[in-house]
Each structure stands twice: as structure tokens, then as C-alpha cells.
Amino acid sequence: MSYRAPVGEFRFILDEVVPLAPVAAEARFAEATPETVEAILTEAGRMCDTALAPLNRAGDLHPARLENGVVRATPGFADAYRTIAEGGWIGLAAGPEHGGMGLPQALNMAVNDMMSGACLALQLNPLLSQGQIEALEHHASPEMQALYLPRLISGEWSGTMNLTEPQAGSDVGALRSKAEPRGDGTYAITGQKIFISWGDSDITANVCHLVLARLPGAAAGTRGISLFMVPKYLPDADGNPGAANSLKVVSLEHKMGLHGSPTCVMAFEGATGFLVGAENRGMAAMFTMMNNARLAVGVQGIGVAEAALQKATAYAAERAQMGVIAGHPDVRRMLATMRADVFAARSIALACAVALDMARAAGGADWAARAAFLTPIAKAFGTEVGIRVSETGVQVHGGMGYVEETGAAQFCRDVRVTAIYEGTNGIQALDLVGRKMADGGEAAFRLLQEIEDGAEDARARLPDLAGKVWAAAETLREATETLLAQDMPDRSAGAVAYLMAFARVLGAHYHLRAALADPTREKLARVYILRLLPHYAAHLVEARAGLGDLSALSDADLGL
Numbered sequence: 046m047s048y049r050a051p052v053g054e055f056r057f058i059l060d061e062v063v064p065l066a067p068v069a070a071e072a073r074f075a076e077a078t079p080e081t082v083e084a085i086l087t088e089a090g091r092m093c094d095t096a097l098a099p100l101n102r103a104g105d106l107h108p109a110r111l112e113n114g115v116v117r118a119t120p121g122f123a124d125a126y127r128t129i130a131e132g133g134w135i136g137l138a139a140g141p142e143h144g145g146m147g148l149p150q151a152l153n154m155a156v157n158d159m160m161s162g163a164c165l166a167l168q169l170n171p172l173l174s175q176g177q178i179e180a181l182e183h184h185a186s187p188e189m190q191a192l193y194l195p196r197l198i199s200g201e202w203s204g205t206m207n208l209t210e211p212q213a214g215s216d217v218g219a220l221r222s223k224a225e226p227r228g229d230g231t232y233a234i235t236g237q238k239i240f241i242s243w244g245d246s247d248i249t250a251n252v253c254h255l256v257l258a259r260l261p262g263a264a265a266g267t268r269g270i271s272l273f274m275v276p277k278y279l280p281d282a283d284g285n286p287g288a289a290n291s292l293k294v295v296s297l298e299h300k301m302g303l304h305g306s307p308t309c310v311m312a313f314e315g316a317t318g319f320l321v322g323a324e325n326r327g328m329a330a331m332f333t334m335m336n337n338a339r340l341a342v343g344v345q346g347i348g349v350a351e352a353a354l355q356k357a358t359a360y361a362a363e364r365a366q367m368g369v370i371a372g373h374p375d376v377r378r379m380l381a382t383m384r385a386d387v388f389a390a391r392s393i394a395l396a397c398a399v400a401l402d403m404a405r406a407a408g409g410a411d412w413a414a415r416a417a418f419l420t421p422i423a424k425a426f427g428t429e430v431g432i433r434v435s436e437t438g439v440q441v442h443g444g445m446g447y448v449e450e451t452g453a454a455q456f457c458r459d460v461r462v463t464a465i466y467e468g469t470n471g472i473q474a475l476d477l478v479g480r481k482m483a484d485g486g487e488a489a490f491r492l493l494q495e496i497e498d499g500a501e502d503a504r505a506r507l508p509d510l511a512g513k514v515w516a517a518a519e520t521l522r523e524a525t526e527t528l529l530a531q532d533m534p535d536r537s538a539g540a541v542a543y544l545m546a547f548a549r550v551l552g553a554h555y556h557l558r559a560a561l562a563d564p565t566r567e568k569l570a571r572v573y574i575l576r577l578l579p580h581y582a583a584h585l586v587e588a589r590a591g592l593g594d595l596s597a598l599s600d601a602d603l604g605l
Contacts (some may be wrong), residue, residue: 048098048352050090050159054391056083059151061562062555063395068149071406077149085148089134089156096128097163101352104166104305105455109246111297111307116245119305122167123248129160130200135171139178143194150405151398154344158391161348162355165459166305168348170203170243172341177204177255180272180334184322189274192284193253202251206334207238207275207311224258224273224318234258234275234318237295237311240466244309245277245294251286252277254311255334256318257327264325272327273318291316302458335467336420340397342467343424346431347390349460353431353438354383356453360442370441378576379441383434385573388559389552390423390430396555397423411491418481418488421473425541426548428463428470435460474540477547478528486529489547493522496554503557507567510560510574514553517581521550524585531591538595539588546584553578 059065059082069077104119111117118126129135138153139145153175160168174197181190181197196202210220222236234256238244245252254275263269278286295310322330358380361371370376397419404412435456439446446453464470482489500515528536528543556570 048094048101048163048355050093050163051351052086052090052159054388055086055155055158055395057559057563058392058395059155062392062558063151063399065149065151065399068151068399068402068406071403073147073406074149074402076147077152081148082152085137085152086155088132089159092128092132092134093159093163096125097160097167100125100167100305101164102452102455104164105302105459106304108304109297109307111294114293115247116294116297116307116309118246118248118307119166122305125164125167126170126200126248129167129171134160135174135200136178136198138175139194139198140182143182143190144198145178149398149402150340151395151402154340154394154398157341158344158348158351158394161345162352163348164305165345165349166303168345169303169306170246170248171200172338172345173206173243174200174202174204175341176206176334176338177253179337180255180330181321183333184272184330185274189319189321192280193274196251196284197253201249202253202276203243203246203249204253205241205244205255206331206338207241207244207254207256208331209240210237211239220257220259220270222256222258222313224260224271226260230319232258232260232273232318232320233315234273234292234313235315236313238313239310240298241309241311242306242466244307244311246307250278251280254292255321255331256313257331258318260324267328269325270327271324272321272330274321275313275316275318279317301461302455303462338467339420339424339473340394340401342463343390343397343427344394346428346460346463347387347394348431349456349463350383350387350390350431350434353435353453353456353460354380354387356451356456357383357438357441360445360451360453364443366443376441379437381569381572382577383437385556385569385577386430386434386552388569389548389555389573389577390427392555392559393419393548393551394423394427396551411488414484414488415492418477418492421477421481422544422548422551424467425464425470425473425544426552428460429545431460431463432457470544471541474544475537477544478536478540479533482529486525489525490522492551493518493525496550499554499557503561507557507560507570510557510567510570513574513578514550514557517550517553517578520585521546521581524588527589535591535593538592539590542584542587546581546588549578549581549584 068074100121107119136145141147224232256273256275279288281287291314295312298308364370400416439453442453445451496518500511503511553574556573560567560570
């Protein structure tokens with residue numbers, strides 16, 4: 046069975062669970078009518094099924110390659126990319142003033158989910174362009190916007206982000222790349238960057254690199270970092286790709302998965318760059334791109350989980366071992382929990398996207414704080430679900446799952462990196478319990494109140510499920526208060542566990558909403574709330590444990 050975009054699932058969630066209607070009621074997104082939403086989801090689903098999904102295996106078997114200094118894409122990727130670009134999918138949420146559709150991020154994330162499930166390796170290319178588009182919309186000069194945005198939005202050019210260096214990974218402030226002013230408004234960019242997804246290819250006319258570098262005399266750490274646009278080809282007077290810039294792909298990484306997505310080591314050798322935003326404010330500009338990407342990476346995990354679930358379900362329905370294996374209790378357990386987790390993660394991600402849309406369209410600090418709080422949860426939980434569901438999919442296949450020809454193992458290999466890039470899941474958790482709780486926990490408590498109110502509303506129809514969700518939210522509220530009273534080292538030690546507990550409770554909330562809206566979904570909600578929600582309690586035990594037992598371990602105890 047090949048991948049089929051879950052269009053109906055998005056319709057249901059955006060109608061009943063995380064409603065898009067309040068977003069469409071705002072003037073900014075008035076064009077997101079039910080008819081438009083239906084058309085977008087249907088057409089995107091068709092594109093994913095017909096143009097992208099058939100290439101997923103090809104990307105794994107015929108990786109991108111570096112040939113005479115140019116990255117050659119997997120056969121078939123160029124045609125599929127043109128289908129994406131010509132359909133306007135790259136600019137779905139981009140501003141209309143430069144050729145975008147100006148539609149909500151919630152719709153954009155639904156499309157990215159489907160594209161990720163169909164072919165994650167190719168989806169990464171337009172995803173990076175979307176992040177660059179948003180960064181330029183917020184921080185670039187009008188002249189730079191006029192030159193780059195129409196070409197990025199149309200897909201004629203593609204975008205990348207260049208942060209990581211061999212000695213500067215999560216510690217971005219340790220970067221050594223330099224930017225020397227030339228006195229003519231341009232800068233000479235020198236340095237090496239690693240882990241640059243789609244750092245080059247032969248499927249677009251130009252590749253536009255956003256590069257973090259340090260100006261002479263700039264402060265140490267992140268405060269002294271600036272952002273530069275460094276195109277592969279320097280635009281001529283007409284805006285067409287002109288002379289080649291002084292940059293090159295040194296090598297491609299040999300990776301566990303995502304073979305169709307070239308991960309480049311980039312060398313900038315006095316390359317011409319153009320300042321984006323203010324000097325020494327590069328991290329603020331890059332975070333605009335990264336925050337967009339963090340939600341989108343969570344969505345990547347969910348998309349791959351969907352594809353793995355579909356493959357496992359099809360296999361279980363046809364594989365006969367003492368009867369069809371789909372009838373075996375343990376196989377049913379695996380399929381049910383996979384499906385329940387995908388729904389929970391997808392609902393959390395779309396709730397985050399709706400909050401982003403409402404913050405942009407309606408304003409208000411509460412929506413912005415909600416989106417900020419949900420972003421690390423959506424990223425970390427979405428990718429963890431991707432890893433867990435794809436691994437369980439291999440188990441459903443049994444021995445055949447370990448055989449590459451079935452394709453089940455590819456999902457595990459491809460999705461594994463999503464918990465690492467755009468900020469590891471540990472960093473997401475630190476962000477959640479640190480900066481995202483600097484408000485004294487107000488955003489967290491507002492969400493918990495919403496969950497408890499929803500559970501109260503459900504008591505008349507689903508008393509046993511509602512009671513469990515309410516109790517979990519109340520326990521999480523108490524744990525949040527405990528966390529806020531801890532110092533940061535203790536809080537940090539329990540950060541990942543706390544994030545996962547919050548995600549579990551949010552997932553139960555959305556399953557309960559789904560069951561109220563559609564009685565046929567009560568059975569899946571029951572699986573989640575009775576089997577998966579209880580994990581939150583174990584997570585909270587760890588979250589409350591603090592740093593003491595970890596600090597007590599010597600280096601020798603850890604084998605260091």
C-alpha cells in the first residue's frame with residue numbers, strides 16, 4: 046500500500062477539535078473560507094499521493110550526490126519539486142504582496158504534514174524556503190524583500206539556513222565565521238558551516254543562504270552575531286542569477302537516513318554577503334526562521350508517523366500467521382496506540398499553528414504566549430511520536446520490518462533526525478521550563494484551565510474519561526507549581542519529563558474533544574486516555590526529582 050494523504054483527518058480536526066473558524070473570522074485570513082480550506086486540503090493531498098509519495102523509496106535508494114562541485118538530486122525530485130512550486134505550495138502562508146497566498150499557518154502545516162508523510166527528503170527543501178521567507182518578511186530591507194521574496198515564493202530559488210559549525214552546534218555563540226565590510230554595502234563572508242540541508246542542488250536556479258557570522262570587533266557570544274544573505278549566484282541588475290559567488294560544497298554527509306536530502310558541508314571563501322536586519326541582531330532574525338521551523342519539524346515527525354502507521358496497518362490486514370495478524374491482541378494494541386498518538390500529536394501541532402495565526406491576525410499577548418508555549422511541545426512530542434510510531438511499525442511487520450525492501454525501516458531512519466535538528470528535544474524542553482515559563486507559568490496555567498473546563502463539560506456524556514483528564518490536568522497544575530519553585534538546575538533536570546507529561550495531558554484533552562464531536566471516535570479516545578495518558582504520572586515523578594541524584598554521580602560513575 047502506498048501513502049494516502051489523511052485529508053479527512055485534517056478536515057475533522059480543523060472543524061471540531063482545533064477549530065480554524067475563529068482564524069477565518071479575522072480580516073487577515075478572511076479568504077480561508079470552508080470552500081478554500083476544502084480545496085487546499087484536497088489538492089495538496091492529491092499532489093502528495095501522486096507526485097511525491099512514489100519518490101520516497103527512490104530518495105533512499107538513489108541518494109543525492111556531489112558531482113563536479115554540484116549536488117545532483119535524486120532522479121524524479123526535480124519534476125516533483127516543480128509540481129510543488131507551480132502549485133503555489135511554497136508560498137501558501139507567505140504575504141500576497143510578494144506573490145504568496147497569505148493563508149493561515151494552520152493550513153500550511155497541514156500541507157507540510159502530508160508532504161512529510163509522502164516524501165520527507167524532498168519536503169525539506171520547500172520547508173527551508175518557507176522559513177527563509179518568513180525571516181526576510183520580518184527583518185530584510187524592502188529592497189532585499191523585492192529581490193528575493195518573489196523568487197523564493199515561486200520556487201524559482203530555494204533557501205537554506207547556516208548556523209552550525211564544527212565547534213558550534215547548540216552553542217551558536219561559539220561560531221567563528223567572519224564578515225568583513227567592503228565599504229560598498231557588501232560583506233566578505235568567510236567560514237565553514239556544517240549540517241546544511243539542501244545546501245546545493247540542481248533543481249532550482251539559485252540557492253540563497255542565510256548565514257550567521259561575526260563582524261569585526263563584535264561582542265562575544267550570541268550578542269555579536271549578524272545575519273547575511275549569501276546567494277550561490279549573485280543577482281544581476283535584472284535580478285537574474287549572475288556571477289558565481291565564492292562558496293562551495295565541500296562534501297555531503299553520509300547519514301543514517303534522509304538520503305534524498307543532501308546535507309552539505311559549506312565553505313564560504315570571502316563570499317559576497319548582504320546584511321539582513323541590524324548589525325549584531327542576527328540571532329533575533331534567525332530565531333524567526335527557527336521558530337517557524339521548530340513547529341514544522343514537529344509536523345515532519347507526525348507526517349512520517351502517519352506514513353508508518355498506514356504501512357503497518359496495511360501489512361497487518363493482509364499478513365496471515367495463525368489468522369490475519371490484525372486480529373491478534375498485541376498487534377491491535379500496537380496499531381491502536383500508534384493511531385491514538387498520531388491524532389494527539391497532530392492536534393497539538395495544529396493548536397500551536399492556530400495560536401500563531403490568531404496572534405498574527407488578532408494580536409494580543411495571550412495568543413502569542415500560547416503559541417510560544419506550545420511550540421517546544423509540538424516539536425518535541427511530534428518528533429518523539431514519529432520515532433516511536435515508526436519503530437512500532439517495524440515491530441508490526443515482524444522480521445519483514447527488519448528487511449529493507451519492505452520500506453518500514455526507512456521511516457525509522459528518516460525520522461530519527463527530527464528529534465535532533467532545529468534544536469534537540471532536550472533543548473526544546475529547557476526552552477519550555479525556562480523562557481516559556483518566565484511569565485510565572487501564566488501560559489501553562491491558562492492551558493490547564495482550558496483542559497479542566499473541557500473535562501467538566503464532558504462529564505455528563507463521558508464521565509469516566511472526563512474524570513481522568515480533569516485529574517491529570519490538576520496533577521499537572523500542582524507539578525507546574527512545584528517546578529516553578531525549583532531553581533533552574535533542578536528544573537532543567539526534569540525538563541524533558543515535564544514536557545512529555547504536558548503533551549500527554551494535552552493529547553487527552555484533544556481526544557476528549559474529538560469523542561464529544563463524533564461518537565465514533567470515543568473508542569480511540571478511550572485507548573489513549575486509559576492506556577497512554579497514565580504515562581504522564583511517571584513523567585511527573587521524574588520531573589519532580591530534581592538534579593540531586595544526577596549530581597551525585599561522579600565522572601567515574603558515568604564512565605567518563
